[in-house]
Amino acid sequence: MNPIETFLRQCRDRRVFSGAVYAVGDSAGVIARGAVGTLSWDGEEARLDSIWDLASVTKPIAMLPFMTYLERGELSLDETIADFLPDYTDTDKANITLRQLLTHSGGIPGQQPLYKTAPVKDELMAAVRALPLRYAPGTDVEYTSQGYMILGCILEAIAGKRLDDILQETVFGPLGMEETRFNPPEQLLPRIAATEYCPWRGRLVRGEVHDENAVVLGGIAGHAGLFSTVDDMSLLCQAMLQAGQGRRTEWLKPETVRLMTRNHTPKLKLARGLGWQGKDEEHSPAGELFSPSSYGHTGFTGTSLWMDPEQDVFAILLTNRVHPTRDNPAIKRARAIFHNLALLAAKAAERR
Structure with missing residues (x-):
């Protein structure tokens, strides 16, 4: 048994x-999966064809259409919320830029x-609009799903269609991601991983978005709601690496991918790209x-999911660590060790 699967089985034994x-690969394809x-x-x-609630992995995927536009x-990126959403004109959020929203x-x-x-x-959404700002825009990084709810509305205002249709047109269709969607139909339920017992809903959640705010938004939002498989996520990671290398320019140009994935907050406390999370020096999930x-x-x-353009490697780990309760922080350690093992597996395959 390979070290990754041995480790993941140990994780399951520890609940x-x-x-x-999981999947490990490079721009040419998948090296290992299980x-x-x-x-x-x-x-x-x-x-391998099981379906998982991606939760906030939705965020960078849902923001890819911004790069197309x-x-x-x-x-x-320096246009503001009020440029797209008139309801924000007289609020404290009117002049927040797309760049600032995308980088939290x-x-x-x-x-x-x-x-x-x-x-x-x-x-x-009115409650989001009324939230008082925590700090002056551009002076700090605070992870915010609420900002991504606004970004989802901006995409819909630009395109004049729903976010799910935008993503099908600009991401899922072009990349052949046939198993990625919001609100999966009931017939897919046997393939979907269960998440948490939700007191608010009074039931164990399976096949419905885990995030409660996303439930109110109809399951389609910029911050959460996508369900997918490891193979579809592998297609996305390969496309990102290929586009960054200039080998898939019919989707996104290499300059765009580099813009999207570099650290836009080098002087602030967390490394953030445009939708993507950068690698912080300490406590990185990577x-x-x-x-x-x-x-x-x-x-x-x-x-x-994590990609390394310098070493041409990607690693994907899809789990249901909130099942049956979110009160379990052990995934933090598991992610870091998984990514180390994934990188070593990719390099070992390279040497062969």
């Missing part, structure tokens, strides 16, 4: 998650359980062996 799938455990503690076995000359440096507070007091979409130029994202449900 870090009930199930997991599945361990079950989709719930007493449920079906996890398989930038290449078409339809926007500039706009000052909008994160981790806001707005669903508790705003049970419908219009009320929840472990120690991925290079400083690597980038990726994690999701609260236990998902992550």
